[in-house]
Amino acid sequence: KVSDFESLVNISIARVGDRIVKLGDVAEVSTQISAQGDISYLGDEPAIAIAAWPKPNTNLYQFAKDFQHTVRNHTTGIADVYYLNDPLAYIDDSLKNVLYAVLLSMLFAAMAVAVSFVSLKLMLIITLIMPLSLLCSGLVLSMLGVGLNLVSLGAMSVSIGLVIDNAIVVMDQICLNIKAQQPKNSASLIVAVKRSVAESANAVIASTVTTIV
Secondary structure, three states, rough: OOOHHHHHOOOEEEEEEEEEEEEHHHHOOOOOOOOOOOOOEEEEEEEEEOOOOOOOOOHHHHHHHHHHHHHHHHHOOOOOOOOOOHHHHHHHHHHHHHHHHHHHHHHHHHHHHHHHHHHHHHHHHHHHHHHHHHHHHHHHHHHOOOOHHHHHHHHHHHHHHHHHHHHHHHHHHHHHHHHHHOOHHHHEEEEHHHHHHHHHHHHHHHHHHHHOO
């Protein structure tokens, strides 16, 4: 048992024949005061700060969920856990904002189409294009292993306006060709739709690429 500095110097570390080798015989023992390291506080209470950084191209949402799950498993009943920077809350808020933007865009798009085309069918078609396009985008991102992050959420928000603009342009062209198509039957309607898509494709692609660039 080491109770003081002298005891530490005289501690036995080996025996050579009848001689006992002490720590002071083979090493220089000294004491010094080390600088105190950083101490973290949460309010007035000492705390342990833990930070985790994901690797590039990591699904930040899943990373944050796994991190919090691991922390809970190791601290339950031992200490209280506070998250100073929680990506889950930020991403959840961003998803709510995107959903709000989609619903608001659907409302204004429906109003614009109803006033312009005076058609309930066209209004429903253009309004449903947005959630369907976002659903397809989410499936593609999932297949490519791209998670929800600032870039993907921002891109989805911007794409809502592009989808509506392009849908209205194509739908307007379809309506013009259908009115001019004679006779009006299923075959002629299909021809009118194909012609409208072909005629508006270059303009839609050009405007989309210009906005993205």
